[in-house]
Amino acid sequence: MIGSKKYMDRLREIPTPFYFYDMDLLRDTLEAVTSEAGKYGYKIHYAMKANFNDRILATMKKYRLGMDCVSGGEVRRAIECGIAPSAIVFAGVAKTDEEIRYGLEQGIFSFNCESREELEVIDSLAGAMGKTADIALRINPDVEPMTHKHISTGKADNKFGISYQEVDQVIEELTELKNLNIVGLHFHIGSQITEMKPFEYLSLRVNTIQDWFEQKGFHLKHINVGGGFGIDYTDPNAHPIPDFASYFAVFNRNLRLREGQTVHFELGRSIVGQCGELLTTVLYNKVTASGIRMALVDAGFTELMRPALYGASHRIENLSASGESLQVYTVAGPICESTDVFARDLPLPITRRGDLLRLMSAGAYGRAMSSNYNLREFPREIFSDDLN
């Protein structure tokens, strides 16, 4: 049994909507990911945009993960949490001068650079500060991640990374940029990837790109293959911990590493996704003119945006029902937008006002993406460790 079911007596007293985190599951997941990565000496940077709650970050630190940041605010938070700057990578297509200067002052592990112009800017800012910037080139490998188009980042025409067709030119220019120290290559092809093939293609593309650099006399110390490993949103109870063994094995089988190279990963969703869920109460039931049965709940896309943003779906369970017959529902929230719907045509046990529902697999990109649109309050976060 995962998540809130174990703690129902305590949770029933807490006003909804709120996030609940099963910290035992988070620790078990961290045990799994660190031990599987450890087999090959792989380094993991937690992608903190998935969930930047302090308690979650403190747990990541306990397991000695580095951090993957995508804004100056995230770099600052990582440092405040006691993460060593030497374990922080900083990506982002549009870093401001201020963010770059802050990263330089702190001496982060690497700026993952996403355009030629950015390289020039970092070079000049570093020069002005009398520093050398450690950088990795984020290369867009044009790999099809076989996932939702809004969460693909490694196809040729999206905004991320330096086009692999520009690599030759960038290598030429790099020799002119004296304040840059190139520590490696960076890739990230998308998110919620559950097939192994895209990671295999990525590895093969990395091998080719490495050859180009080698031919030009560049030795790269680090290869960062990003994150994007997916979780089972359909049946989280059956797969609470992703199959990290198979995931890392794909890279181990396919990456052709050079002497002394270290491989880095940036995992977000696969680490925190399953440990979190959103609890919400049914406020009203109604039937539309065409006969659609609606369960209206007290959480909306202000608390969990993924369904409205990407058409994502989360498993919904009625924690108050006890094995009654099923009926088909549309589960919708209170926000004044018609996209504020969590599920359509969903069979659920007969649902009544006051029933407690849980939206599972909401630990990643859940609370982190919440807003106070409609002047709603941010949802509370409850931790299993406090209920024991």
Ligand SMILES: *Cc1c(COP(=O)(O)O)cnc(C)c1O
């Ligand atoms: C978002 C992001 C990640 C993490 O993606 P997940 O799908 O949560 O593993 C890793 N690297 C970069 C650069 C990202 O933007």
